[in-house]
């Protein structure tokens with residue numbers, strides 16, 4: 001049986017999350033995680049990293065620039 | 079969020095000077111555009127100007143939009159070009175041709191964290207990654223927010239675009255591939271390297287915080 005090493009697992013986390021592993025690779029990955037707290041935690045932290053980025057605030061336009069852009073759009077000759 | 083009209087409808091309405099259609103895309107996309115622009119330039123004000131400038135270019139160019147990419151991809155291409163020019167001007171970035179994305183074969187986790195041949199468990203962790211504090215629900219603390227922005231700014235450009243669009247904006251992989259003209263496999267490598275880098279920054283922050 002071809003056992004995965006942790007240093008390989010950490011390079012597969014994104015492929016795993018993107019469902020890009022082959023079924024055999026995915027099985028080996030999941031099996032490893034079931035036995036390895038370090039890699040399980042690593043995967044979780046990659047997920048949390050993505051979630052933290054999702055929570056970055058996205059500033060809306062200020063009311064002035066929004067109004068100015070709409071005005072420009074409206075008055076632009078066709 | 080309600081779906082936007084399909085591109086063909088949206089573009090026709092924009093070309094017809096339908097203000098409500100313009101308000102729709104303006105309100106839907108400006109926030110994400112600002113967030114991506116912010117990783118190129120040094121201030122919020124500057125990012126806001128990049129977004130403003132991009133929309134002006136969109137108004138200017140919409141009649142010539144040929145639909146060879148999605149509308150959103152076309153607009154984001156204008157945005158990244160505008161942001162890059164300004165980032166270079168602010169000496170925030172080196173033009174991207176000069177920045178090499180780190181080789182895709184390089185490990186993304188410090189090899190010293192794993193045991194070597196001759197150690198009891200070669201290739202396995204010496205010590206599992208430290209536990210992070212429980213996630214604050216929803217809102218990010220100011221420090222974490224700044225750390226994330228700084229980390230994004232440090233990434234090579236394509237990695238930054240990929241992680242910002244995939245993780246912060248929730249774009250599908252295919253659209254990111256289209257924007258950058260890269261393959262799915264390539265996109266995955268860029269995303270992987272970027273996530274590992276940002277995770278490393280968070281790890282450093284959380285472990286320092288725990289020991290300080």
Ligand SMILES: [Zn+2]
Nearest residue numbers: 006036038039
């Ligand atoms: Zn492991």
